[in-house]
Amino acid sequence: MNKKIIYMLIFSAFAFFATNFQHVVTPSYLNTIGLKESHYGFLFAFMALGMSISSPISGRIGDKYGTRLTIFFGFIGYAISQFLFGTFTNIYALVFVRLTAGLSISASSTNMISYLTKVSTPERRAKVMSYYVAGILLFVSVAYKFGGELGIFLPARTVIYLHALTCLIIAFISLLLPNLKGNSQVIEKVKFKEVINGKLLTLLFVNLLAVMAFTSSVRFMEVYVINIGFTTQTLGNYVFISGLVTIIFTSLILPFISSRVKEPIIMKLLLLIGGLALWSTFNLFDNILIGLYSTFILFNMVKSGYDPMHNSYISKIDEDNQGQVIGISQSFKALGMVLGLIIGGYLYAYDKELVFNASAVLILVGFIILQLIKGDKNESKIFGAPNIK
Template sequence: MNRIRGSIFFSVFAAMLGLMLIAPIMPPLIRELGMKESHSGLIISLGSIMMAVMAPVWGRWSDIRGRKPIILIGFIGMSVSCALFALALYGGLNAWIGGGLLLTLLIVTRSLIGMFIPAVLSSAQAYMGDVTEGEERGSGMAIISAANGLGLVFGPAIAGAFTLIGLLWPLYFGIFIAIAAFIIALLLIPSAKPIIQVKPPKVNPFQRGLRMYLAAGLVTMMGIMTLQVVGGFYFQDQLALSSAATAQMVSFGLMFSGAAMLIMQVIQMKWLKWQPRPMILLGSLFLIASMILFLVFNVLSMYYFSFFLFGMGSGLMMPGFMAGASLAVSKEQQGGAAGLVAAIQGISAVITPLLTTTLYQVDKHVPFMLVAVLVVLLAIMMMGMRKNESNTVMDPIHSL
């Protein structure tokens, strides 16, 4: 991994880490502040909406202003907004502020975090699109996907470790990691001229080729979010675990998923070098298999194996839909496409928690059934894509 790719990897990892440090500490903080559980959902959901709205905007700006400046702005905004969020929480815990004012400040500062993080995610992915061509695009996006996956997995684990010192310490670490990432990006990411000098061509999310890969991204992220949101409830109910044992089990499971995700992405980068469609199709098989095992078996060891299969599947599907979206547009549209991909993460973070928790109350198996059905439908539609619509240089689908 060269200097550019390594610095892009760390930038994406730091951004996702900063995002995932927040969710685990919100429930205990909300109760410490004497607020309602619904307030926690409101704070996180509105931040996710801001992420979905701003991701395409940052992507387009990176086309016009350049990738590196937008990445640097993202880290500055991330560190400042995280500090303001921590300050608001500190004020609430010390009874300096409360009531509606506290809730408003938490919503605004959390929304600012959601506003600036996609500046990094969109621009970094677009930068990877700039420095890779054709067959290298899948391997390049595997680096982005690996950084995303590691942030998703290790963010909650790191947050849990820092809470042993204090509930606000994960946020303090988030400020530190944003500043460190800013310095690394400033020193290691080369400056490059903006891709376009005139009014940028618009990227239509429903245009041929791109729409299918955005759909693949939405399904993949909904699967990941489902496991994170209702997985703990499901395994606790299935295995009759205590709260502590459930937390431990889910942590180990997510670590298995993260390891599998990293393994598959290294294999893709070093040896397979597949194009987007076969990556998504093979990843779909792993994801469907993991959902079936989650639903059929009631044994801890089998659940861990299912987590590993899930990581293998998502480890192929994430770089698949990222590379597919990048290859589906022109060089002048890389920022716009990357912004739409980042927006998918925000959209899934808004709809998945509400949808899956509601379905879980109907029947605990339904959320996993839904993911399986969505993945099956996606695979069928992906199989029906015309070769020219996939916009790939080389499509080894028949190798599957």
């Protein structure tokens, strides 16, 4: 495997550890400073809004000037924003630093994905993206376990400060990555009409629906578990175990499948299974832990598998401007996070389980829309695909 791919896979795994171990204590932290449950989704929605704004811009910058410095400055900005998030208690100040955190981290995450698509061949790209997600899942699982244990012994604010320091260290480590030279011929502005066709737009819209559902379900599952009386340690243990199971899927099963089955077919299957699994978790089990450790783990497997298949598929649309294509996709993804968190916050405040049932419906709607995308003969054998080119 290309050394640049290996270096980025290792770096991204540690980077996602650094950016995730604080999540398990964040609900407790927001409770201690007196924020309402609806504010939880509102704050994270502003971070997603920042990501939506930044993604296509940072993707273009990475294409034109190189990826390494874009990743570096992204992590610097994110570390500063996270430090301020642990310092401020005023809701307006917190909203501002959430926005800057999104603007910053998107520059890093977009160019990390773009980096991998640029140094991998189209034939191996789905497998590389599967390994990317598998590494992230492993280290995110460890991060949640680590954060859950820290939450027992340290104040939540201290954990957030430690998280900011770790992200600062990651920023300087990024300078050790082999750089990819920019392309001076990259267009100065993102011209959506020149990049997006009907097929890509449909894929982006389906991804937006899926991300809305994935984000609201996973984020409010964390809040739900704490609100019904479980500890951060219980949450950390669950995420750790769920992550390990999902890692097996993304590192072993998904690469095997993706080398034999085309991405669109996999995407359709994942959405169908994911929607049904999510609905089952909150409707078929009296004991929520049984649901979490069975069908919700299956849902997490689907969530982790859909993103690499989507990224691999759309990256083949424009090989010369992959950063822009990925950036536009990340912008739609971030918009889905914004909508999912804002709408999910109000649904959760109204009825804690409604947010999960609504998300299941969105995923199944996405599955239905994918049937409209015209594919090749192999795709039509399974689901059919009538008309959108």
